[in-house]
Amino acid sequence: MASEIVSARNLIKTFGGLTAVDGVSYSVEPGQVSGLIGPNGSGKTTLFNLLSGQFPPTAGSVFFEGRDITDLAPFHRVQLGMARTFQLVSVFSRLSVWENLVLPIVRFKKKDQGLGRFYLKNKQGRGLFEDCEQALDTVGMTSKAFVPTSELSYGDKRLIEIAMALALKPKLLLLDEPLAGLSDHEISEVMQIIRSLKGQLTLILIEHKISKIIDLVESLCVMNEGRIICQDRPDAVLADPRVRECYWGTEESC
Ligand code: ADP
Ligand code: MG
Numbered sequence: 484m485a486s487e488i489v490s491a492r493n494l495i496k497t498f499g500g501l502t503a504v505d506g507v508s509y510s511v512e513p514g515q516v517s518g519l520i521g522p523n524g525s526g527k528t529t530l531f532n533l534l535s536g537q538f539p540p541t542a543g544s545v546f547f548e549g550r551d552i553t554d555l556a557p558f559h560r561v562q563l564g565m566a567r568t569f570q571l572v573s574v575f576s577r578l579s580v581w582e583n584l585v586l587p588i589v590r591f592k593k594k595d596q597g598l599g600r601f602y603l604k605n606k607q608g609r610g611l612f613e614d615c616e617q618a619l620d621t622v623g624m625t626s627k628a629f630v631p632t633s634e635l636s637y638g639d640k641r642l643i644e645i646a647m648a649l650a651l652k653p654k655l656l657l658l659d660e661p662l663a664g665l666s667d668h669e670i671s672e673v674m675q676i677i678r679s680l681k682g683q684l685t686l687i688l689i690e691h692k693i694s695k696i697i698d699l700v701e702s703l704c705v706m707n708e709g710r711i712i713c714q715d716r717p718d719a720v721l722a723d724p725r726v727r728e729c730y731w732g733t734e735e736s737c
Contacts, residue, residue, distance in 0.1 A: 487546070488513040488655050488685045489534060489565070494543035496529050503529040505709035507543070511702070513654070516677070516686045518696045518717070521706035522729070527689045528570055530706070531657050535567045536560050547655070561591040564654035568647075568661060570689075572640045576633040580624060580643055583632055584615040584650050591651060611650075618650035622676055638669030645676065655685045662695055674699065697721070705729075 490510035496503050504526045511517045519527050533540050536557040544553045547563055555563075574583050588611050619625045622642040627635065632643060641661060648656055661677070662670050677699060680686060690696045693703070697717050704714040707729045713720050720726055 486512060488548060489687075490546045491530070491534065492544045492546070494530070494533055494545070495541045496526075496533055496538075497541045502709050504533060504540075507706075507709070507711055509704060509711060509714065511655075511685060511687055513685050514682060515701050516681055516688065516699060518693070518700035518703045519687055519689045519706065520691070520693050520696075520703060523691070525706040526709040527706055528659055529709075531567060531659055531687075531689065535565060535657060558591050561587075561651055561653075564652075565657070566648040566651045566653035566655070567657035568641075568644045568659055570659040570663065572637065572644055574632050574640050574643055574647070577631070579629050579631055580619070580635070580646075581615070581628045583643055584618060584647055585612075587647050588615065588650055614652055615646075615650045618646040621649055621679065622646045623672075636669075638665050638672065641665065641669070641673065642676070645673070649680075653684060655687070656680075657687050657689075659689045660691065661688065662690060670695065693721075 487510040490508075492508050494504050494507040494509075507526070507530060509530070519530070521527055532538055534545055536552070536555060536559075540553065544551055546552065547560065547565060550563075552560060552563065575586070578586070616625070619628060622645055624639065624642055624646060627639065632640060635643065645658070645661065658677070661673055665673065677686065677688070688696060688700065700717055702714065703717045703720040705712050705720060705726050712725050712729060713723045715723070
């Protein structure tokens, strides 16, 4: 337990009569790249929402580096080192790329670092700018820093969203379907960036199609109907008959 960066114990989330997450116990080791897969509606995004604190669980607990964070607000979780992206790209279209990067830092980090009103002028503020510059560089978007986000392609917006999360310097990054809606070229770009992050932080990646991430992840967790049916190394998951039965109805869906 102590070695896990994040873990969930017996998590349940119900919406009215629907149980979206149904008794999930889940954990990821620090430094791992881990995949979370499963059919649409199987509870993957809801599990992310519970880990990142978007809403409270109906029952169960969430731990981060051994600490019970079940009752902690999302921004406190960010301050502890957990960041996420959303299934639908979530950026401010009217702002420039650079402004999109700086905003979350001001929102999430300002209070704790005592930056005060003139946070941009002091030393800590400059450090935060460097974090933004580095994040932009990581996703290869430095040349577009001052472009209005509304003028970017969907793929570039996705990269900006990843950069916004990276600028927060997370220990754990949750990426909800980062490849969804992208062209093949954009997919290989995002994959390359995720690969470059390997070893620097812990990553959990939701993806619908296992074939896209099988070569990238070190562990895979499969959800179906709110439950985890298998969590193991990718080759073991592929060989598991329960996974084949529920997830790979046809070759096409892989
Ligand atoms: P996945 O990400 O695996 O596609 P979700 O976690 O988004 O699945 O959804 C799991 C189930 O929970 C679905 O039936 C979905 O309609 C339901 N659900 C998710 N979020 C909400 C919500 N905020 N309110 C009501 N139902 C929800
Ligand atoms: Mg989802």
